[in-house]
Amino acid sequence: MDEQTWHQRTEVTLMVAGFVYLVAFSWRVIADLQGPARIVADVLLLLTWAMFIADYLVRLFLARQRWLWFRTHLFALAFAVIPVLRLVRLLQVLTKLPGMKPTRGALLRTQIIVYGAGASVLLVFVASLSVLDAERHAPDASITTFGIAMWWSCVTVTTTGYGDYTPVTAAGRWVGVGLMLGGVALAGVITATLASWVVERGTRNNDADEPATRAQVRELMARIDALTAARGAGGPPGDDSAPPDAAESAGAPSAPGGAAPAAPDGAAAPRDGAVPPADSSTTDRQA
Numbered sequence: 001m002d003e004q005t006w007h008q009r010t011e012v013t014l015m016v017a018g019f020v021y022l023v024a025f026s027w028r029v030i031a032d033l034q035g036p037a038r039i040v041a042d043v044l045l046l047l048t049w050a051m052f053i054a055d056y057l058v059r060l061f062l063a064r065q066r067w068l069w070f071r072t073h074l075f076a077l078a079f080a081v082i083p084v085l086r087l088v089r090l091l092q093v094l095t096k097l098p099g100m101k102p103t104r105g106a107l108l109r110t111q112i113i114v115y116g117a118g119a120s121v122l123l124v125f126v127a128s129l130s131v132l133d134a135e136r137h138a139p140d141a142s143i144t145t146f147g148i149a150m151w152w153s154c155v156t157v158t159t160t161g162y163g164d165y166t167p168v169t170a171a172g173r174w175v176g177v178g179l180m181l182g183g184v185a186l187a188g189v190i191t192a193t194l195a196s197w198v199v200e201r202g203t204r205n206n207d208a209d210e211p212a213t214r215a216q217v218r219e220l221m222a223r224i225d226a227l228t229a230a231r232g233a234g235g236p237p238g239d240d241s242a243p244p245d246a247a248e249s250a251g252a253p254s255a256p257g258g259a260a261p262a263a264p265d266g267a268a269a270p271r272d273g274a275v276p277p278a279d280s281s282t283t284d285r286q287a
Contacts, residue, residue, distance in 0.1 A: 001062065002062055002064075003059050003062040003063045003064075003069070006058060006059060006062055007059060010055055013051075014051065014052065014055055014086060015086060015087070017048045017051050017052065017083070018048070018052075018079075018083045018084055018085075018086040018087050019087060020044060020048050021044070021045060021048040021049065021083045021084060022083075022084045022087065022126075024041045024044040024045050024048070025041075025045060025084075025126075025129055026129060027041055028041035028042070028045070028133075029129045029132055029133045029146075030129070030132075030146050032136065048083060049083060052079065052080045052083045052086075053080050055080070056076055056077060056079075056080040059073075059076065082126075084122055084126055085119070085122065087118075087122065088115055088118045088119050088122060109193050109196060109197055112189060112190075112193045113190065113193060116186050116189055116190050116193075119182075119186060120157070120183075120186050123157065123179065123182050123183075123186075124150070124153045124154060124157055124179075125150075125153075127153045127156075127157070127175055127178070127179045128146065128149040128150045128152070128153040129146075129149070130171075130175045131143055131149050131152065131153065131167055131172045131175045131176070132144075132145075132146055132149040134167070134169050134171035134172040134175065135149075135167055135168065135169055135172045138168055138169045138172075139168075140168055141167075141168055141169075142164075142165045142166065142168070143165050143167060143172070148165055151165065152165045152166075152167075153179060156176055156179045156180055156183070157179050157180070157182065157183035157186075158183060158187075159180055159183060159184065
């Protein structure tokens with residue numbers, strides 16, 4: 001079994017595991033579980049997390065070029081470390097609506113917007129759970145309810161920072177750092193996507209100002225190469241036939257093979273440029 005086959009067979013199972021992880025984490029934090037209920041939630045979290053770590057290690061082991069696979073599958077590592085991020089892939093359905101035939105650029109922008117919006121919602125929700133779990137029972141903590149945690153996450157992800165609620169624990173502050181970095185990254189991606197959309201709208205009806213893509217240049221070069229090859233195979237123009245005879249160009253009939261016209265019986269053929277002798281009967285009449 002190769003890495004691609006393993007990934008296809010475990011994709012749905014891991015998607016369900018990611019959903020279970022999010023539900024168990026939300027249940028534990030929002031309900032502030034204690035006793036056996038908290039143990040059950042912790043076991044579910046550990047089992048689902050172990051599934052993601054094991055899946056990543058198996059895929060890395062099955063890869064033919066492991067170092068290359070590691071460098072080109074950093075998102076798989078992020079999904080293993082933060083399992084709830086895998087739920088963002090469920091939004092892929094929204095990027096393939098029936099009846100839509102967008103261009104490659106439009107499809108890419110749609111994917112970025114959909115995934116960016118989904119990642120933003122998940123980031124704010126998970127950060128709220130994390131900061132509430134870290135701050136709720138800390139001395140002098142101001143973030144003590146899920147509503148306050150959601151408010152703090154929203155103002156932090158937008159880098160507004162009113163300062164009315166702030167984390168007091170080290171874990172809560174690290175959550176804030178990650179939330180701010182994630183918010184800046186998402187804002188940059190969304191801004192670049194909107195700028196690309198504006199540029200495309202501005203050049204849609206003016207092809208002269210639209211830059212050519214590499215694919216278009218390669219297609220043009222291929223056509224030039226094909227025309228050059230066809231011209232070289234047919235030879236230079238004008239070699240297939242000789243220039244027409246002077247007599248033919250003047251409209252005079254010519255003998256087969258391009259020979260001079262035959263002289264009458266008993267008369268010598270005139271030389272080139274000589275005037276043929278006059279008939280004797282014509283001379284007698286003139287006398």
